[in-house]
Amino acid sequence: MREAYRDELDAVSERLVAMAHATGDAMAQASEALLATDIALAEKVISADRTVDDLRDDLDDRVVDLLARQQPVATELRIVVTALRMADDIERMGDLALHIAKLTRLRYPQPVVPDSMRLEFATMGTIARRLSSRLATIIADHDPDGARELDRDDDEMDTLHRRHFAVLAAASWPHGVESAIDLTLASRYYERYADHAVKAARRVYYLVTGSRPSPSGSLR
């Protein structure tokens, strides 16, 4: 790969890393606000969503500059297209952090998470934070194998999400339907967050190689 092109592509990657960190911070704060019923922190997350959007716009500008200046060949172009799709994945992660903050605000001053579910949601928050931080590292290190590391976290998140469903739908659920609905949505936001982190991480393979795995592969 040409060096000038590689340098500009690295600048695009840096924006992806910045986006991953920003969404990770947003999710960490949204999780804290959810558990502490902290309206000020929830509002902070809601207004900070603009930061992720700005990073995304900046990334789009970089990509346009890169394409205009470097006139990349086909493989290089495929890499750029992949970077844009990763930016979408990460932007969606930011949206999910925003949804959790909005749920906290909607129910304030009532807590969304009852005491009996605190540990479960704290664990989801911890996994989400770890996923973002790993994703940032994988992109920064151009490490296509790192995506596998995220699979375990994603599996754990899926297991928690499924377990929540069972707890919330049980006849013994004592907190009413509204609470069950809120927690279902919150749980789903975490599960989707993990899903998009894994999707973005898997695209690092294309980002490095510019080639699309076969449809039968697990990287889609």
Place this chain on the structure above:
Amino acid sequence: MREAYRDELDAVSERLVAMAHATGDAMAQASEALLATDIALAEKVISADRTVDDLRDDLDDRVVDLLARQQPVATELRIVVTALRMADDIERMGDLALHIAKLTRLRYPQPVVPDSMRLEFATMGTIARRLSSRLATIIADHDPDGARELDRDDDEMDTLHRRHFAVLAAASWPHGVESAIDLTLASRYYERYADHAVKAARRVYYLVTGSRPSPSGSLR
């Protein structure tokens, strides 16, 4: 805009239109399967999701070809980046149709939607279908003003979604927590579907002009 470039861009737009039609068909079938508890139709939607993904891959290939052959200038590049973001919006709409089909399959042979909610969900399905078809027309006609037409449908979907929340969370809800959770998710899938249709339609402005509205504008 150069004619050769315009022609290739039209070919990309055609893929967007095809994606909008494919997701619209998927959503229409998913809605029908949901209301009729039709497992065969639900399975059809689930396996057809690959069609939208294939259209998306084809669109990416077209974009790479276009960029390689035409070496577009900055404004043209911005348009191409926008087309890719629209493809993401539409792909997400396809995912939401898929989620509805999966919910039908999960509860089969039990119906997801109780009789008392059939009309509401049938209406959501009708609005979703109309949104996809309008979106396809707006993209095909390069009609940046058409996005406004979608706003009314989106508002109607939001209103239905909020009303569902109230019905499901009411003490008088007779179908249990599990049903309330399923319907909350289904309702949310429709609401998100409308949201992404509007997002994609608004991007037609950039697709035509290549310029980003100011951050204070409503087109973000």
